[in-house]
Amino acid sequence: xxxxALAEKIIVIDEGTTSTRTMLFGADGIPxxxxxxxxxxxxPGPGLVEHDAAEIWEATLACTREMITxxxxxxxxxxxxxxxQRETVVFWDRTTGEPLAPAIVWxxxxxxxxxxxxxxxxxxxxxxxxxxxxxxxxxxxxxxxxALKNWPQLHEANDRLAVGTVESYLVFRLTGGVxxxxxxxxxxxxLMDINGAGGWDADxxxxxxxxxxxxxxxxxxxTRVGTxxxxxxxxxxxxxxxxxxxxxxxxxxxxxxxxxxxxxFGTGAFILSAxxxxxxxxxxxxxATVLVQEGDVRSYALEGSVFVAGSLIKWLRDGLGxxxxxxxxxxxxxxxxxxxxxxxxxxxxxxxAPHWRPDALAAxxxxxxxxxxAHVARAALEAQAYQAQDLKSAFAADGVDWAExxxxxxxxxxxxxVQDLADVLNLTVERPDFVESTALGAAMLAATGAxxxxxxxxxxxxxxxxxxxxxxxxxxxxxxTRLAGWQSALAKVLG
Ligand code: G3P
Numbered sequence: 316x317x318x319x320a321l322a323e324k325i326i327v328i329d330e331g332t333t334s335t336r337t338m339l340f341g342a343d344g345i346p347x348x349x350x351x352x353x354x355x356x357x358x359p360g361p362g363l364v365e366h367d368a369a370e371i372w373e374a375t376l377a378c379t380r381e382m383i384t385x386x387x388x389x390x391x392x393x394x395x396x397x398x399x400q401r402e403t404v405v406f407w408d409r410t411t412g413e414p415l416a417p418a419i420v421w422x423x424x425x426x427x428x429x430x431x432x433x434x435x436x437x438x439x440x441x442x443x444x445x446x447x448x449x450x451x452x453x454x455x456x457x458x459x460x461x462a463l464k465n466w467p468q469l470h471e472a473n474d475r476l477a478v479g480t481v482e483s484y485l486v487f488r489l490t491g492g493v494x495x496x497x498x499x500x501x502x503x504x505x506l507m508d509i510n511g512a513g514g515w516d517a518d519x520x521x522x523x524x525x526x527x528x529x530x531x532x533x534x535x536x537x538t539r540v541g542t543x544x545x546x547x548x549x550x551x552x553x554x555x556x557x558x559x560x561x562x563x564x565x566x567x568x569x570x571x572x573x574x575x576x577x578x579x580f581g582t583g584a585f586i587l588s589a590x591x592x593x594x595x596x597x598x599x600x601x602x603a604t605v606l607v608q609e610g611d612v613r614s615y616a617l618e619g620s621v622f623v624a625g626s627l628i629k630w631l632r633d634g635l636g637x638x639x640x641x642x643x644x645x646x647x648x649x650x651x652x653x654x655x656x657x658x659x660x661x662x663x664x665x666x667x668a669p670h671w672r673p674d675a676l677a678a679x680x681x682x683x684x685x686x687x688x689a690h691v692a693r694a695a696l697e698a699q700a701y702q703a704q705d706l707k708s709a710f711a712a713d714g715v716d717w718a719e720x721x722x723x724x725x726x727x728x729x730x731x732x733v734q735d736l737a738d739v740l741n742l743t744v745e746r747p748d749f750v751e752s753t754a755l756g757a758a759m760l761a762a763t764g765a766x767x768x769x770x771x772x773x774x775x776x777x778x779x780x781x782x783x784x785x786x787x788x789x790x791x792x793x794x795x796t797r798l799a800g801w802q803s804a805l806a807k808v809l810g
Pocket of ligand 1: 332401559584
């Protein structure tokens with residue numbers, strides 16, 4: 316480990332879908348503190364999900380200030396790392412930094428018709444070859460194209476309009492005007508050619524209706540992109556670690572060698588297998604994405620994105636009033652011998668990998684008078700394992716057999732769900748004792764960018780902590796019956 320002993324703490328800004336969180340780490344990866352604020356979710360209509368970027372910025376500022384105080388001042392902070400909900404797009408005024416429109420969240424389906432038309436016109440294969448992604452409203456490009464067509468204020472802003480994903484907006488505000496995006500986030504826009512030189516691709520931008528001058532410059536994930544405006548925190552702190560939250564979690568779990576796989580159960584569930592420096596190609600509806608770029612060296616991952624995981628439990632609690640708190644789901648699942656024939660297909664915002672059906676609607680099937688809320692809660696938790704199993708099959712068909720699975724995210728605290736995951740996948744599941752892998756991954760990137768470690772692999776080796784293993788224990792017949800039940804419930808939803 317190298318560097319100035321005074322400034323060896325790292326602050327991570329973890330900008331998730333439902334909350335802004337900052338964490339303070341020692342250079343050895345030990346967490347020293349955290350601050351958190353909820354982010355309001357706006358649902359202006361079916362399929363529409365928006366955030367207020369000004370609220371995100373205010374929350375980031377407040378939470379970062381708390382960590383700077385805990386660190387003992389800006390002089391004690393070697394670097395800031397940023398990790399974020401991906402694909403969400405922010406539109407802002409370059410002269411003021413103020414948002415010009417709502418941020419369109421990754422879950423938003425408003426560009427579904429545009430994507431369907433492009434698919435119909437036969438563009439998907441070419442889009443996938445360049446971007447690694449399929450045509451779906453999930454990705455940023457079609458959201459930006461939709462906004463430019465429908466929000467006149469963006470045209471009125473002319474040259475003042477800047478567009479970017481959440482990390483890009485935060486860097487702009489933190490530095491007072493640097494407009495960049497790291498390669499892992501850029502790879503989720505569907506506007507980047509992830510092959511070769513790796514820049515914005517003129518054909519993809521034209522297809523999705525996005526003029527390139529609006530977009531940030533693409534940088535590496537450990538590149539020092541600027542320093543914080545001294546007026547914000549009483550010092551100029553380097554920002555030198557950035558990655559989308561799922562890539563950051565993969566790094567935080569030290570899944571850097573080809574085949575190493577992690578699953579994060581946050582708002583959604585995202586499973587990534589590291590592919591090394593050779594870009595993967597999926598024939599089974601998975602995504603090829605940039606895992607990390609150090610300098611000019613890019614490495615990739617194969618990804619399966621499931622849109623609904625923790626948000627299902629939140630919906631059972633807030634939407635249906637079935638649970639008093641998320642933790643209650645574990646006790647309810649344990650209180651019944653089995654799911655009682657109940658299956659919950661959580662297509663609350665369409666279905667992602669491997670189905671890619673933005674039009675799919677959620678369903679609870681197998682209900683009878685014998686059904687209790689415990690069966691529904693259990694079905695909701697079981698759905699996590701079934702969705703992961705569907706991805707396991709798709710990864711295997713693409714030639715990536717998981718040897719074990721490292722998991723993290725808020726839902727991973729639920730021991731019943733983790734054991735069920737091991738049982739249904741018939742695989743050893745490993746959960747780190749410090750489950751904030753996303754923040755830890757961003758800390759590893761920032762520590763590398765700040766020169767505290769010679770490279771990311773060394774940072775990951777030194778900063779990763781201990782883990783607990785869950786081994787499969789379900790009888791094969793029971794597993795088969797449960798998976799068959801899921802497949803028939805899923806088939807009804809897919810129609
Ligand atoms: O691609 C969307 C993803 O980045 C959202 O992450 O943690 O909010 O589920 P999370």
